[in-house]
Amino acid sequence: MSAAAERLIEIDAIMLEVGRSARAAAKTLALAARPAKDEALKAAARRLFATERQILTANEADLAAARASGVAASFLDRLTLTPARIKGMADGLEAVAALPDPVGETTAAWTRPNGLAIERVRTPLGVIGVIYESRPNVTADAGALCLKAGNAAILRGGTDSFRSSATIQSALAFGLAEAGLPEDAVQLVPTRDRAAVGSMLAGLDGNIDVIVPRGGKGLVARVQAEARVPVFAHLDGNNHVFVAAGADLAMARSILMNAKMRRTGVCGAAETLLVDRAVAASHLSALVTDLLDAGCVVRGDAETRLVDPRVTPATDEDWRTEFLDAIIAVRVVDGLEGALAHIDAYGSHHTDAIVTADEAEAARFLAEVDSAIVLHNASTQFADGGEFGFGAEIGIATGRLHARGPVGLEQLTTFNYRVRGTGQTRP
Template sequence: MLTGASRSVKYGMAGARAPVRLRAMTSASDATQTAQSSPVLDTARRAREAAAVLAPLPRTARDGALLAVADALVARTEEIVAANAEDIAKARAAGTSDSIVDRLTLTPERIAAIAADVRHVVALPDPVGEVVRGSTLPNGLDLRQVRVPLGVVGIIYEARPNVTVDAAALCLKSGNAVLLRGSSSAYASNTALVAVLRDAVAGAGLPADAVQLVPGQSRESVKELMRARGLVDVLIPRGGASLIRTVVEESTVPVIETGTGNCHVYVDKDADIETALKILINSKAQRPSVCNAAETVLVHAGIADTFLPRALAALTEAGVMVHGDETWQKAGPGMVAPATDEDWATEYLSYDIAAAVVPDLDAAVAHIRRWSSGHTEAIVTTSQAAARRFTQLVDSTTVAVNASTRFTDGSQFGFGAEIGISTQKLHARGPMGLPELTSTKYIVTGDGHVRG
C-alpha cells in the first residue's frame, strides 16, 4: 500500500492498465472522433471551431461584439418584426392561446428592451480568467485554477424569441459558442434574430459561428444534438417537463436540468401570523405561472387553529383555490377541495395551492423530502432553532427563512442575469449566472520541476 508522497498514485488511477486507443474508446455516437456528418453535427463542429477562437479573446473583444449585437437589433427591427409576424400568423391559425402568442410576439419596443438587456450583460463582470484557487506548492510550483469558457453550450428552449438573444448574449459574454434550438413555433423569428446576431458578431471581428441556430425543426434535430458528445460541452433544456425528461434520459452530452418548481411554504408553530400571510400570498399569487411560485403550504398543528381561517380568507381574496387535507377542509367547509397525493406532487403554475397541517417541523421536512422538486422551500418562524433546523434538513437549491419563495432568481440574487435555474446538484444548483457558464483549468508553472 502506498502512503505519504505516493498516496496520489494510489487514488489517481495507477497500476497496470492496458493501453487505450482513444478512437476505439469512442463509440459511433461520439461525434468527435467519427466522420459522421449531418446538418446538426456539422453545425456543432463549426461551433467547436468558433469556441476555440473565442476562448482566448479578451473581454473587450467579446463586449465589443455584444454592443454591435445591441445596435444591430435596433437597426434591423423591421425585418425581425416581419419574420415574427409569420410565426404569429401560424400560431393564430393553429388556435394558440393569447398568452402563448403574447410570449411569442416581438414589437419594436420589445426589441429595444432586448437590446438594452444585451447592453446590461456587457456591463457585468467577466467570469473568464477569474482565479478560483491559487497557491504556491511546497516544492515551489505555482498552481492556479482559472475560469475558462465551457466551450459549446446548447440551449433547448420554449417559444420565446427573447431567449434567443439573451442566451446568445450570456454565452458570448462568458466566451462560449452557442447552439440555439428554440421552439419550432418561433422558427422564423429565431432565424431572423440569429441572422442579425451573426452579422453583428462577424462585423465585430468574431466568428459568426459563435452563434448558430440548430437546423431543422423536428425532434430529430434535438436527438442529434443530444448525441453530439465531444462537440457540445453542455446542454441546457428549458421549458416543458417532458422535453427536459427526454433530454435527461437520452443525452450523452452532459445536461443541466432546469426549472421544475414544486415549492413549499412551511408556517411554523412560532410563526408571526401577519408575516406568514404576507409570505404565503406573495409566494403563491404574485406570479403563479413561474417556477419559484409556491405550490403547497404546510402548517404546524400548533398554530393551525389561528392560522387556517386567516389563510383561507387571504387565499380566497387572492383568487387562490385551496386543495387541502382534512384539517383544512374542516377549517373552511365548502371552500377547500380535498387533496390527494396528486396534489402534493403537482406544480400547478396557477391559482391553486395544496395545503396540509403537519404535527411538527420534522414532519414538514419529511413531506418536502418526499414531494418537493428541490427548487425552493420557505419557512416562516420567529424561532432561531426552527429556522436553523429547517435550513439544515431541507435539501433544495434554496431555503428561504422569513422570505418569499419568489426570490430564487438570478436577478434577485444580484447575478445580473440568469440562463435558467438548475434543480440538479452537479455543476450548478439554483439560479445560474455567468460563472455557471464556465469551467476551470489548472495552470501549473515551474522552472523545470519533475516528480521524484
C-alpha cells in the same frame, strides 16, 4: 433506404457540421478578451434596432402561420414581438455586456511546500446547446449569456418562431463579426426538422458540452431522458412554504401571499403550504382565507378543510404537483420534523422556505432541506438569477452536478489548474 432514414442521415450531417463549426468558434471565443465580447453584444443590440422592420416582418409571418394552425392565445403572446420587446432584448444584450467577465478569474490560489504555485482559473465550458420553445427573445438572452462566458451556442428554438429567431440570430452574428469574432459562435439550428433535436441530444459527436432546455415540463423531460450529454435544468418547482411554530403571523401572511400569488406561472412559485400544528389554531385560518379571498383554489387536508367550506380535499397527487396556477395544497404537519419529512417525500429539490422567528428552527430547516435554494423569512419567488445578483440567468437547475440553483455566467464556465514552478520534479 427509406425516405425517413435518408432524412435522418441528412439532418445528422447538417447538425454535425453545426457542431464542428461551433467547436471551432468556441476555441477562438475562449481566448477572446472582454472588450471584444462586450463590443459584439453592443453591436448586436444596435443591430436589433437597425433591423427592427425585418424582425417584425419575420415575426408577422411566424404569427400568421401559427394562427392558421390554431394555437392557443398564450402561445401567440409568447411568440409575438413588438418594438417594446425588441428594445427589451437589446437592453438585455447591453446588460450582459455590462456584467463582469467570469473568464480568467482566479477562484483559488495556493503554494505548495515544494514551491509550486497553483491557481484555479475560470475557463469557458465550450459549446452550449439551448433547446427552447417558440419564444424568440430566448435567442437573444441565451445567446448573449453563452457568448459573454466565452462559449459557443447552438440555439434550437421552437419551429413556430423559426423566422423570428433567425432574424435575431442574424443580429448576434452581425455583432460578432463587427467585433472580429467568429459568427459561428452563436448559431441557430438551420432546419425546422425535429430530428435536429435528437442529434443535439446525442451530443453532435462530442461537439456539445452541455444542453440547457428552456420550456415546459414536456420539453425538459424529453431532454433529461434522452440527452447523452450533461443537462442544466429543473423538471419541477414543487416549492413549499413552511409556517413554523415560531412564525409571526403577519410575516407569514405576507410571504405566503407573495410566494403563491405574485406570479403563479414561475418556477419559484409556492405550490404547497405546510403549517405547524402548534400554530394551526392561531395561523391557519388567516393564511387560508387570504388565499381564498385572492382567488386561489385551496386543496387541504382534513384540518384545513375545517377552516373554510371553500377548501376542497387534497389528494396525495396534490402534494406532488407543481400547479403553476392559482392553486395551492395545504397541510398541517407535526412540527419541523413533519415538515422536513413532507418536503423530503414530495419535494422537487428546487426552492423551499421557512417562516419563523426561532433561529434554531430556521437553522435546521436551512441545513436539512436538500433543495437548491432554501430561504428563511423570505418569499420563494426570489428563486431567480437576477434576484441573486447574477445579472441574468439561463435557467434554474435542480441537478446536483456543476450548476445548482440559478444558472448565470459563472455556471456557464469550467476551470483548470495552472501550476507555476521553478524546475520542480516529483520525488
